[in-house]
Amino acid sequence: MRILFFFAFLFIGTISFSQTKKDTTNVNHLEEVVLSSIRVPKNKEVLPTQIETINLKQIEFQNFQNTADLLSNSGTLAVQKSQQGGGSPTIRGFEASRVLLLVDGIRMNNLIFRSGHLQNVITVDENLLENVDVFYGPTSTLFGSDALGGTINMTTKRAKILSEKTPIISGTVSTRYSSVNEEKSGHFDFNYAKENWASLTSFSYNDFGDLRMGEKKNHNGDFFGERPFYVETINETDVLVENSDKYTQKQSGFKQYNFMQKFAYKSQKGFEHDLNFQFSNSTDIPRYDRLTDASTSGLKNAEWFYGPQKRLLAIYSLTKQKVFLNSDLKVDFAYQNIEESRHNRRFGNYNLQNRTEKVNMYSISVDLHKEFSKSDLFYGVESYLENLNSSAFSNNINTGEIKKIDTRYPNGKNNMLRNDLYVSYNSKFSKKNNFNIGARAGYTILNSTISDDSFFPLPFNDINQKNFTYSGTVGLVHKPSKNIDLKTNISTGFRVPNIDDLAKIFESGGGFVIVPNADLKPEKTITTDLGMVIKSNNKRFQIENTYYFTRFIDAIVTDDYLYNNQSTIIYNGSESQVLANQNKGRAFVTGFSTNIKGYLVSSLQYLANFNYTLGRITSEENRTPLDHIPPYYGKLGLNYTKKWGTIEAYVLYNGKKPIEDYFLNGEDNEQYAPKGGMPAWETYNLKTAFTILPKATLFVGIENILDTQYRVFASGINAPGRNIYGGLKYDF
Template sequence: MKRYITYAVLFLSVIGYSQTDNDSTKVKTIDEVVVLNKLPKKFSSLPNQIEVITEKQIEFQNFQTTAEMLSNSGNLFVQKSQQGGGSPAIRGFEASRVLLLVDGIRMNNLIFRAGHLQNAITVDENMLENVGIFYGPTSTLFGSDALGGTVAMTTKRALFLDEAKKALTGNVNTRYSSVNEEKSIAFGLNYATSNFASLSSFSFNDFGDLRMGKRKNHHSDYFGERPFYVATIDGVDQLIENDNKYVQKNSGYKQYNFMQKLAYKTASGFEHGLNFQYSTSSDINRYDRLTETNATTGLTHAEWYYGPQKRLLGVYSLQKSNAFLNSDLKINVAFQDVKESRHNRRFGNYKLQNREEEVKMYSVSADLNKKFSKGELFYGFESYFETLNSSAYSNNINTGEIAAISTRYPNGDNKMMRNDLYVSYNHKVSENTFWNAGARVGYTTLKSTINDDAFFPLPFSSISQGNVTYSGTIGINHNTSQNFTIKANLSSGFRVPNIDDLAKIFESVQGTIIVPNEDLKPEKTLTADFGIVIQSDSKKIRLENTYFYTRMYDAILTDEFQYNGQSVIDYDGTPSQVFANQNKGKAFVTGISTSFYAALLNDLDFNASFNYTYGRVVEENGTKTPLDHISPYFGKIGFEYTKSWANFELYMLYNGKKASKNYSTSGEDNQQYAPIGGMPAWETYNFKTGFKVYKGATLFAGVENILDTQYRTFASGINAPGRNFYGGLKYSF
């Protein structure tokens, strides 16, 4: 695979360089949009690696969810345990080590876990203006958790009359997909005056059971078919034969998303904004758990599902130019309410266990930006206060009997507070040289109390921590000529242990129990990036390579542990090996990212990307063992043909093999859901088109996984979609 990619890149480089400078082909740039107000508008002057997915790309690609949009970009890796999920991984870091932002507000909260998360799907792609992917530690700009990078999602703005051109504008967007009988619709309506604007958006998605590919992957044997599933008939669990083993029974779900934005300009130059977002879903089955087998009953679980994942966000913003010391100012005051729950019972056990969590987040931030003749200064502060209420009960599905059970997190008072100051300065030394430096310092507190430990006695009744946090970055971007650019960046990152790290009691897989460890310290990283950009005079050819090396200190890893002197304890009636989160010394992650762009003809572009990551934990005795969440190599190769009336894209997505010897022993890599020997390599071929059918109306259509290949991505517990025909119509007025 690597050899074929190299040949293709070299061949197309020759073709691309033969284009003349008079060619009117569009030039690829990442300076198309402003993602965040903590960065200069011209991203190409920054020393760190950044990719931007624009609104135009999001609309044309027309994927079902934000997670699918990210995974198909070729820029990062996404794990899935069920159809209604998607956990982005950047440079071998995932979940609580990757920061998710929406409109500059942290989504990461005090129960973000180290395993795999589904929170990205609660932001509807139809409401996005752009997505910025920031690679490497970005704690200096964005705070805790940004070890591997940051995914910054920016939703569409309410447009004033000078931007919208009409008082009332809007759109309707529909889509149908064959692979899961998806039926989706989205509405958007913008009302504009010269000083007032309102944007209302609503979307609904109905995803049926997902059908996997039927054709054998030439890299592996068949695997992952669904021959049986559990149904409860007249109060009795029964094993039912699936009439189509390629349909992943009980993987469907529904989702609802709503957004309302208001903006008002005053005569004195202030702009007030209100941003309200709400997302909820139906129950979402944890598909990987439903497929776990049992020698006695056939399948282990009769039910295992997440309750509706509800996300509510309210933001008041105030911004003004030259508001303070000739600095532009933006203030955000935000509130978030996130509710999630887990429900499960084993086959033949009619007591359904229900564990519910509610997180509330209160935050205030001030971001300031001051311009100098040759530089730009960004500075400000952030304060986040979070609370958690964790409850649990069981109910007998036949008798209705309700009983108390152990909670996932401590059942007392759980709270966490973060207070940070940051500064970042970007300086233009000359037309060819830019440098950047920044720092952040803060203090984080955490307290968790246990009101009742009757189900699992602990040697303590509360956990309390206070941590000073800090990070810094320095980098340079130098153009040696108009054809060659060198980038170098050194940055540190940090992640403060949260309630999930410190205090949860969790059954990762049956027979394994994770217990609290109150002695955890923050984990820290130091990363060196070195990038080279080569481009033609006309910028119609661009090759970018970024090499990185990350060293982790006090890495929080799950490993064997002794609880009250015992390595095996009884949990929920099962003898379980004891594990706990621990600071396991040092670890490192290294790798390379390559992207290539060529404008072959006036309207034909070629794009290719390749990403490789290698990570190991360094034990005290010098032994190196695989670090979790390290994906195999992956990327995307494609051609795009663009006219004023239509777009066409033909592309290949590919992943390498993840061999068993490279799986982490922590269990986070979900080796039990992979074939013997590890997760096979795969590639898919895809075609997409969008064309204007009449004024204001655009028809989107395409086919994904054209060869109907059967495959599964690394660490995932559900097979990927098979051949999918989709079509949709967007009408704008």
């Protein structure tokens, strides 16, 4: 109710501001949004879709520990966590493999991106980011498969040459400490510029200790999620140890390293050559939720952790203006190498199971942009080749004995080839109307073989799929007046099943096992957006409302399944109920979002956003909840900015997720929620940045001021308690 009153207050304030037509030169205006994607016009206002941007100024001021926290604290999307070293963004009720992640325009999504929860976004260092664009709704026409709920395009900093008015030597050194997990982080970047070439070097180090949860009772629910015990192996024996501080989430800490090197060269003929090398690595990352699973012995698992998560990306880019048919050209050749591993051991069982996945991705994309007097044409082609090697073994931590075990994915050859072409046209065909239309067509081939099925015999030894894919979009922006934009858009999206969907054998916990299903078809969505933007003459406030309805066709859902006509099988020595990924007919996702921002007085800006999502699987008999649907959520805040610095106070809030709205035995993780579902919560936060020297900035803040104990929906770890942080940044 308090949130509704706040929105009403802002709306009334906005209406009153709309009567003010005078403008002065000594007041602040809302910044114009500039998009970083090469496949859309730079000006957000001409696009009929909902897009939110987090710029460099916001990234630096917010001073978050990783990219997942940066996204979740924006208030415009939800982020799930199964461990401290993770973060799985949800856009309009779609998550993981149904949300496309891009780094500098290159796909991160690969053939083992799962439908559950992913932590890959944290491998992109927030200190490297120049801009983050969040595209809402199906964006397969622009970016390809997996963009069912939306796309997150993360653009890193550029190597700048002297012609961009950059000093020969420039850079940044920064450091940060956070009390809630005793974080110790450091970062530097160094740019060396010459007249026609430049080099940018960047490195970051993060040391995160065990995360401390809030100690104060959430007024919306009871105490929940304390860590009274944990497991240690003492004298070759697993022992249940009492935690000296039940609010410290023991065995949740990790370290991470990030490196980036860029070179830029501009020839006399106008060709620009860019090399972009990124590498991210971590220590072992404990899977915290699995370490808290209860059993008759106290805890089910003695060890459960992800091995070092490695991400290597290398891109060679060639750009030239006015090349083919007078179009601007950009060609990207990219290589990615990703290594992930899972390691787990039951309490009292000293055989540690190790499963490793190594993915190689090769890609080429050609993007062209032709600009007319009142329109833009974007077109191009892209091709991705991916292969996977899946291996597994167990080792006895006491005797050293090594044995082969079943792999997570088929242990033969696994590869996937995607070939797409796209076109998008944006035109201002009248003073009040802007039109957008686009289409994409592609062909995907997937091959997977099982070279050894002795661990779990299957009725097939290989899976082969060929899918013709297509999508389209059409939208209109109508300006009935200078202060109002009306937007409508119809778009389709698709996601081709990958190795994780088709061929995974995976124990999901709680007596369930997921088995392969070779008959899956691509998922498809059709979405209608209706939006309205109201803004003042003096550019000092804006309200944006968006309503959407998505029809989800052939949705892949994990549900009960008969394997060889049996509903249960013996797996890992115990009887488990059989589940499998299946195309469960149709579902829908609908909702709306409201974003308000403006100035109450000069230099004092307010912001407020509210997001609501509803998802249901439909059948002739009934409607059942769709998973990954967060409760309502948003952010309210005030920001005061002067030359000497910035002060921001804000509230993050989430509604309750009742148990009857959970998709049981799926990815909503009802086993990690209190009885009755996840309670509502809100946190109060204060952040500051002060210019202490001409090129030095001091950052100080308090997050979760009331030290509230809470957990984000579908997460398996409690959120941070009161966090006092401090940081220092020096630019040279």
